[in-house]
Amino acid sequence: ALVNKNESLTNVQRFYYLKSALKGEAAHLLNSLEVTDANYNIAWNLLKERYENRKLIISTHIKSIFELPLVLKDSHKSLRSLIDNFNKHLRSLKNLELPTDKWDILLIYILVNKLDTTSKHEWEKSSVNNSDLPSLADLLKFLVDRCQILENMSGDDLSKQLLHKRSTMNHLAINNSTITKCPYCKGDHMLFRCSEFLKLSVPNRWNEVKKLKLCTNCFRSNHFNNECRGSYCRKCNRNHNTVLHNNSNDRSQADSTSSTAPKENPTLRRDTQEFRTQSQTHLVANTTETIITTHSFCPEKYVVLSTATINIKGEMGKLVSCRALLDSGSQSNFITAELVQKLGLTGSKINMEVSGVDKSTTNINKRVTTEISSLFNNFRHELGFLVLRDITGNVPINNIAIDNLKLPHDINLADHEFHISRKVDVLLGAGIFWNLLRIGQIKLSNHNAMLQKTVLGWVFAGSINCNTNDEVQALHSSNVDVQDQLEKFWSIEECEAQRDFTNEEIYCESHFTSTFKRDSNGRFVVRLPMRDN
Incomplete structure (x- = not known):
């Protein structure tokens, strides 16, 4: 304007x-x-x-206020989202010159009924002694203050969780750590931090560990090397400490001088990381055989798959536009790993096998949950997605000429570029597919195609005449590389690398181990650690 x-x-x-x-x-x-x-x-x-369309715009904003999501959890994030969305629609109504300043009683009723039980209780308690009717400004100020309180409390809860985590770590030290001093120089530090020990050559370090009868992985004396559950070498992923790592020549020499050093063993054993390294060595020869048959083929009809452009929510609430394939024949929803990385979603690890045409299978090791929404209305829905590297090839296979389709110009197409060969970011399966459909179809003359109305816009569906003179299809038959399957398994089972403790954390662990005792009730009693200053 x-x-x-x-x-x-x-x-x-x-x-x-x-x-x-x-x-x-x-x-x-x-x-x-x-x-x-x-x-x-x-x-x-x-x-x-x-x-x-003034009437439609006003109706849309009022409807959005009535359909604001309920706050199900006493959370500052949920409350802030409610306040922000409410204020957004209220400001729009004010800009349309509606008398919103006279709607306080109605708006308060709507907003209070969106709150969680605890917030409702606190609001009623704050206004019980006030004989005058509260204003909308009073309610909004109350909600902003409550967000601040909940945010401060969430910080305290986080501190308690960290304290509990560290306390749990100290309790585990009772069973896992009986040596608090360096077994090599008797200093007050761990062996892998010992400067005298690190001055030795790698073969001599192996010999010293053998003399001290220590585990070559964690440098403790209460178990054998093949029973150790500690982290592995960060350089080669073998079952030894990183300070014992050496190149292949020196390592062979060290292996010959130490019976506790890890040896190559092609059989499956508990040492999963060692088996993984060996599998990478022994399975190199297992190449993938691929048979490719290419021929020209031009069908009379070409079936166009239905696609839509949607918004999908990222980790920080940011909406990202992506292309979705609508598939009523899929039991699950899928998303590409590239889009998951772009959205910043973490997800959870799973181990699932998905079967397709001719019983072909694909292993899935990650699942994410996020919200999709329409570009044209207030439709939103939270869905779970299985993560794949690629969902399918470009859809359609080739660009389609749409000049003779005579598409209506007064409708919202779900995908304005449905005819252009592009990649698919998301697949929406049968669990959500039928909820997307709305009453309304437009038949396209001279074609077995139609436009179907959905909450995402009008989607193109059906078959059209094939106008291309030559179309190439490539059919691939592939024997899956065993190494790829093993790597997928290890990515599920792999534990995170153990982090190094600070000097202060090591002191706390040592202090706990040396001062704790049990009282007559069986409870642990430990002296509080105090700083020198």
């Missing part, structure tokens, strides 16, 4: 500003208009005719 009223600009300049500010359906509406002085007013009137 500011650009439109700026008298220093020409209509051509205004038109350029207008087109640069549009995207999606609105931009598509003006694609046929050239940037000229005369066309600016035509473009402006087209947009006003399409989108300046």
Whole structure:
């Protein structure tokens, strides 16, 4: 509006500003208009005719206020989201010159009923002694203050969790650590931090560990090497401490001088990391055989799969636009690993096998949960997705000519570029597919295709005539490399590397081990550690 009223600009300049500010359906509406002085007013009137529906805009904002999600958990994040969304729609109604300042009683009732039980109780308690009716400003101030309180409390809870975690670590030290001093120089430090020990050559370090009868992995004396559950070498992933790592020549020499050093063994054993390293050595020869059959083929009809452009929520609440394939024949929803990384989603590790056509199987090792939403309305839905590297090839296989389809210009296409061969980021399965459909179909003449109305927009579906002279299909038959399957298994089972403790944490562990005792009730009693200053 500011650009439109700026008298220093020409209509051509205004038109350029207008087109640069549009995207999606609105931009598509003006694609046929050239940037000229005369066309600016035509473009402006087209947009006003399409989108300046005051009644619909007001109804949409009021409906959004009534349909604000319930706050199910006493959380500052949920409350802030409720406040922000409520204020957004209320400001829009004020800008439309509606008397929202007279709606306090109604808006308070709606907003309070969206709160969790604890927040409702606190609100009633804060206003019970007030004989006057509370205002909307009072409620919003109460909610902002409550968000601040909950946020401060969540910080305290985090500190308690960290304290509990460290306390648990100290309790475990009773069973796992009986040596608090260096067994090599008798100093007050661990062996892997001993400067005298680190001055030795790697073969001599192996010999010293053998003389001291220590585990070559964690440097403790209460178990054998093949029973150790500690972390492995960070350089080669073998079952020894990182300070004992050496190149292949020195390592062979060390292996010959130490019976406790790990040896190559092709059989499966508990030492999963060692087996993984060996499998990488012994399975190198297992190459993948691929048979490729290529031939020209042109079917009379080409079936177009239904796609839609949707918004998907990232880790920090940011919405990212992506392309979704609608598949009523899939029991699960899928998402590409590339999009998961872009969204910053962490997810959870799983071990699942998904079967497809001709009983072909794919192993899945990650699952994420996030929210999808429509570009054209308030539809939102939380879904679980299985993570794949690639869902399918480009859809469609080749670009499709749509000049003779005679698509209506007054509808919102779910995917404006459904005819362009592009990758798919998300697959929406049968669990959500039927909930997306709405009443409404448009048959396209001279084609076995139609437009189906959904909450994501109108999707193109069906088959069209094949106008290409030559289409190439490549059929691949592949024997899966055993090494790939093993790597997927290890990615599920692999534990995180153990981190190094600080000097203060080591002191706390030592202090606990040396001062704890049990009282007459069986409880642990330990002296509080105090700093020197």
